[in-house]
Amino acid sequence: MPPTDTTPETPTPEEAEGPSLEKGAKTQSAAAPLPRGSTPGIRFEKVVKRFGRNVVLRELDFSVAPGERVTLIGPSGSGKTTILRLLMTLEKLDEGLIWIGDQTLWHMDKGGKRVPANQKHLHEMRKQVGMVFQQFNLFPNMNVRRNLTEGPVRVLGVSKDEADERARKLLDLVGLADKIDAHPSQLSGGQQQRVAIARALAMEPNVLLLDEVTSALDPELVVGVQDLLRDIARESDLTMLCVTHEMHFAKDISDRVLMFDQGQIVEEGPPDQIFGEPAEQRTRDFLQAVLAS
Amino acid sequence: MDWDWSYTGDILPDLLKGLRYTVVATLVGYVIAVVLGMVWALLRRTPFRIVNEAVRWVTEFIRSTPLLVQLFFIYNVLPAWGFKLSSLAAGIIGLGVHYSTYTAEVYRAGIADVPKGQWEAATALNLPTSRVWLDVILPQAFRRTIPTLGNYLIAMFKDSPLLLAINVAELLGAAFKVGSDSLKFLEPITLVGLLFVAVSVPSSIMIRRLERRYATN
Ligand SMILES: Nc1ncnc2c1ncn2[C@@H]1O[C@H](COP(=O)(O)OP(=O)(O)OP(=O)(O)O)[C@@H](O)[C@H]1O
């Protein structure tokens, strides 16, 4: 991501008084608890996924470079969510291989042979991946603090104090420092989604999966969440896979756009090219349909 | 048939003693029902087909046979196999086990009601299975079950006179005994009714209150 368009040298007055989200992100950037350092890439190798007789992904091949931001677009049912869910191990892989870095997600090595992964392997591999859902899926029985510390304490073995400290920093980053003791039901959709993003980041993933994270939000709340994700994209070197219908947002955060149809990549390229001068008719039809809606 | 107040005063202590047995049997039985029901519900979710099929059949069987028969079985048949129990213990176990098959269904429904997204978020956070259950699923499922579980407490209380059949000196048994001794049943049996109301109406009100509290937040 070129930082030019989002970080002007001299902040305009308007920006100085901008929403707390923006300020929080800026002031925190030095100490921001966002992952930096080498992150792994992702590779799908002849991936097949079926639901019953419905073959959703048919020998799909694609890869994402370390630290790359890729947006998946395509008509409903084209398999975008399925791809993210396979990476989060929410769906089982039928055939093929999914690589995260130099390890296979769904297979492990046993005496020189590649065998299906056991729970332990999946547990290890999942540490690298985080996901934010369309419906937030915060834990309603826990307050915001506990939502953010549960994973670090129970999975990463971080001490409670340290997890609390991290939670505070992340809430600062997402502009919700004052909501640390609130319950999810007391937050707006946009606030809930920002907490959900903070919760995913608290696990220090290398790969972040975003599945239509603003499509359940009221229109006026979309911008706040998108701005936050822009900041995160700028400040971190997370590998990001993002499904969205918001083309401006896709343009801002992605290095590359993949256009899917029926579980196949129809076309791919930098966002300017895909949105500006798509080569394929199916892409043009899809973009027109999105614009019309 | 006139109401005899002095007779009423004489028998009241005996009846209150009976009520104490009734309450103890209900409460201890309830603890068994609430805990054992959870065990059934969790066993039904294990990946081992044999285990969850077996649990399904056993609980189905217990639920579809009368509590009275089960009480006789525990008190009169089990001793032949070496399990000798006092009548009160047999009564408590009978009540508890019988109702555990109902609470198991309540838990099962409560667990099934937790949205799929909660499981998925727990997986995405990489929580170990034990934490998924203890920290995420069960607290949410349990909260949904509170009103129904409360109603089962009252149902058990009202079923407790069945323990009379295996000689537990509970309230109805006590009333029956004083009545038989003096051949006057109006006062003791009426008092039994009043005492049951005196316990179950306030309990119901308390349960409604709990229900409202958990329904609102
Ligand atoms: N759990 C499931 N059971 C059966 N079929 C499923 C399941 N999940 C997805 N599918 C099917 O897989 C196909 C791809 O679904 P997927 O959700 O990946 O599409 P998508 O590209 O995310 O669509 P949308 O834009 O509507 O979210 C669809 O045909 C869908 O019906």
Ligand SMILES: [Mg+2]
């Ligand atoms: Mg989808």
